[in-house]
Amino acid sequence: xxxxxxxxxxxxxxxxSIFIMSNYGMFINRTVSNIPHDLLMNxxxxxxxxxxxxxxxxxxQLEDNLVSYFNSQLHNKVDCYxxxxxxxxxxxxxxxxxxxxxxxxxxxxxxxxxxLDYKVDKKLIFSIDISGIVNYEWGTN
Numbered sequence: 001x002x003x004x005x006x007x008x009x010x011x012x013x014x015x016x017s018i019f020i021m022s023n024y025g026m027f028i029n030r031t032v033s034n035i036p037h038d039l040l041m042n043x044x045x046x047x048x049x050x051x052x053x054x055x056x057x058x059x060x061q062l063e064d065n066l067v068s069y070f071n072s073q074l075h076n077k078v079d080c081y082x083x084x085x086x087x088x089x090x091x092x093x094x095x096x097x098x099x100x101x102x103x104x105x106x107x108x109x110x111x112x113x114x115x116l117d118y119k120v121d122k123k124l125i126f127s128i129d130i131s132g133i134v135n136y137e138w139g140t141n
Contacts (some may be wrong), residue, residue, distance in 0.1 A: 021115050024077070028120045031073045032110050039065045040126055048102060055128045056102035059087055066108070074112070081112035104128045 043062035048054040063085055070081060087103030088095050098105070108124045127134045 021118060024114055025118060025120060028074065028077065028112065028114055029122070031070070032120065032122045032124070035066070035069065035124075039069055044128065045102075054102065056104050057087065057106050057126070057128070059085060059103065059106070062106065070110075078112045078114050081110065083111075084109045 040062070043058050043065050044055050045058050046053060046055050048056070063083075066083060066085075070083065074081060086107040086109070087098040088105050088107060089098040089100075089103065090105060105125065105127045108122075108126065110122045110124075111119060113119045
């Protein structure tokens with residue numbers, strides 16, 4: 001009888017813990033991948049200095065909005081996370097850091113450890129074009 005209990009604990013305990021860890025990681029992945037569209041829209045200026053229509057991201061506001069979103073969604077889920085924003089511009093020669101102060105493309109890099117050595121490492125790109133905000137991700141782990 002005791003061997004059956006030990007066997008059950010030896011088989012089911014690891015399965016349940018793996019299920020809980022993977023579910024936890026999927027929640028964090030979904031939180032990062034499904035950033036609300038309104039949060040991004042609230043971080044856009046429509047006019048440039050000459051009052052021409054030129055939508056661009058306000059980086060400081062975008063960073064504040066993302067920090068507030070991640071803090072509310074990941075509260076009591078992760079001890080800490082690291083987030084960085086890189087405004088960039090695309091030209092025929094390549095991709096370069098945008099220092100104009102009016103970027104239309106931003107890369108978000110998000111990293112957090114959620115259990116021992118398991119981590120979420122995601123990179124997302126947000127771009128403004130004629131159709132609105134376009135976002136996609138790459139380099140996910």
